[in-house]
Amino acid sequence: xxxxxxxxxxxxxxxxxxxxxxxxxxxxxxxxxxxxxxxxxxxxxxxxxxxxxxxxxxxxxxxxxxxxxxxxxxxxxxxxxxxxxxxxxxxxxxxxxxxxxxxxxxxxxxxxxxxxxxxxxxxx
Numbered sequence: 001x002x003x004x005x006x007x008x009x010x011x012x013x014x015x016x017x018x019x020x021x022x023x024x025x026x027x028x029x030x031x032x033x034x035x036x037x038x039x040x041x042x043x044x045x046x047x048x049x050x051x052x053x054x055x056x057x058x059x060x061x062x063x064x065x066x067x068x069x070x071x072x073x074x075x076x077x078x079x080x081x082x083x084x085x086x087x088x089x090x091x092x093x094x095x096x097x098x099x100x101x102x103x104x105x106x107x108x109x110x111x112x113x114x115x116x117x118x119x120x121x122x123x124x
Contacts, residue, residue: 025033
């Protein structure tokens with residue numbers, strides 16, 4: 001296969017001419033160069049922001065807004081309750097019996113099994 005060596009040569013030649021023109025514009029007409037470069041940078045920034053806001057940004061859902069509002073509300077509520085507890089807190093003497101009772105979680109309960117089966121068993 002024969003390679004085409006003209007294409008890379010043309011690209012390098014165009015890059016060299018662009019660099020020479022940039023160098024010439026920078027040193028001999030710097031105010032116009034700065035004005036043009038700022039115009040290009042501003043235009044690119046405006047186009048990027050428009051594309052970002054209309055196409056790339058994901059819209060926030062109503063559920064997410066409600067969740068964030070609930071989190072803020074619960075933080076405010078917890079903040080107020082800790083302040084009131086600190087003002088009204090008194091040192092209490094806790095007996096060892098009450099410590100044992102408070103260890104049982106309130107959401108668990110004892111379920112009575114079938115007691116009639118015990119009576120029908122043969123005793124040894």
